[in-house]
Amino acid sequence: DIQMTQSPPTLSASVGDRVAITCRASQSISTWLAWYQQKPGKAPKILLYKASTLERGVPSRFSGSGSGTNFTLTISRLQPDDSATYYCHQYETYPLTFGGGTKVEIK
Amino acid sequence: QVQLVQSGAEVKKPGASVKVSCKASGYIFNNYAMHWVRQAPGQRPEWMGWINVGNGNTKYSQKFQGRVSITSDTSASTVYMELSSLRSEDTSVYYCARIGVTTFFQHWGQGTLVTVSS
Numbered sequence: 001d002i003q004m005t006q007s008p009p010t011l012s013a014s015v016g017d018r019v020a021i022t023c024r025a026s027q028s029i030s031t032w033l034a035w036y037q038q039k040p041g042k043a044p045k046i047l048l049y050k051a052s053t054l055e056r057g058v059p060s061r062f063s064g065s066g067s068g069t070n071f072t073l074t075i076s077r078l079q080p081d082d083s084a085t086y087y088c089h090q091y092e093t094y095p096l097t098f099g100g101g102t103k104v105e106i107k
Numbered sequence: 108q109v110q111l112v113q114s115g116a117e118v119k120k121p122g123a124s125v126k127v128s129c130k131a132s133g134y135i136f137n138n139y140a141m142h143w144v145r146q147a148p149g150q151r152p153e154w155m156g157w158i159n160v161g162n163g164n165t166k167y168s169q170k171f172q173g174r175v176s177i178t179s180d181t182s183a184s185t186v187y188m189e190l191s192s193l194r195s196e197d198t199s200v201y202y203c204a205r206i207g208v209t210t211f212f213q214h215w216g217q218g219t220l221v222t223v224s225s
Contacts, residue, residue, distance in 0.1 A: 034211035043202055043215035044152065055213070087151060091210040095168045096154040097143075 001088050002026050006099035014107045017078045018055070021102045023071040032092035035064055035073045038085045038101075040091035044087060080106055109133040111203050111216035118222045122189040127219045131202030135145060136184040137161045140206050143177060144190045146218075147197040152202075193223045 003026035013019050023033065036044035047066040051071055061076040066092035075082055083102045083106045088099040114128040129141065142156055142157040156167035167175050176189045184205040198217040207213030 032209070035214075043218055045215075046207070046210070046211060046213055049207060049209070049211040049213075070202065089152075089211065095170070096210065098151045098153070100151050 001008045001095055002029065002093055002097050004088055004090055004097050004099035006086075006088055006102050008102060009103065010101065012105045012107050013078050015078055015080060016043075016068045019075045019078055019104065021073045021086055021088075023066075023073070023099050025069045025071075025090055028068045029092035031067045032090060033066070033071050033089065034089045035062075036087045036091075038087065039079075039084045049084075075104075076104065078104075082106070085094060108155075108204065108216045111214055113201075113216040113219045114149060116222070118141040118224065119193050121194055121225055122222055123193050123222050123223075124185055124189060125193060126189040127201050127221070129186045129188075129216050131184045131186070133204075136222075137181060138178050140210075141177075141179070142204045142206065142210075142212065143175075143187045143201060144212070145201045147196075147199045153199075155188070160186065169182065190221075193221075195223050197221065198223045200203060 005024045023107045034049040035047045038044040047058050063074050065072050085101045085103045086103050098105040110132045112130045117125050119125050140157050143155040144152045145164050146152045156163045173214045176192050179186045200220050203216040204212035205214040
């Protein structure tokens with residue numbers, strides 16, 4: 001199985017800050033990576049797919065980069081509504097797997 | 108708009124089975140595969156399996172092989188996930204999730220909490 005490792009597990013930042021979350025795959029997944037945002041008690045919500053393609057309706061302050069084994073989700077200007085847990089997800093190979101999550105808190 | 112509406116919360120005893128439904132609307136049901144993902148409290152999502160609702164073909168995670176069954180009723184635009192031989196570690200929120208243009212999860216159901224407790 002492909003292991004997905006996210007860092008940091010938690011981060012605390014101020015409104016307007018630029019924050020970055022990294023995701024590493026245990027083997028190459030090309031760009032078959034998606035990012036989700038999850039708020040407590042809710043289903044995950046797709047933010048980006050194919051590593052860097054923004055889902056329709058998602059604010060442009062979210063961006064993604066990377067290929068192979070190393071990926072980054074960047075929030076360019078953190079907003080209060082961005083307080084959530086973020087997961088990466090590889091869909092290159094079955095079984096599909098997810099990262100351990102990064103909880104983003106607003107200072 | 109795409110909607111996936113799941114059945115309500117369940118409480119089951121160890122050894123029992125549970126069947127969760129997911130009713131789809133807002134798109135051509137046969138055109139998209141449906142997956143099931145579960146998430147234990149405080150844990151990462153975990154993929155369980157998927158069904159090609161057009162032909163009924165399924166693929167399951169090895170972890171659940173032999174315990175999980177995913178079926179569909181095209182006349183009702185509904186997908187079902189049945190998990191048997193339940194144990195306490197199966198206590199999770201279970202989600203159905205429809206793929207997008209490729210196998211990322213573009214749409215999710217609201218989730219169904221399954222609690223396994225004696």
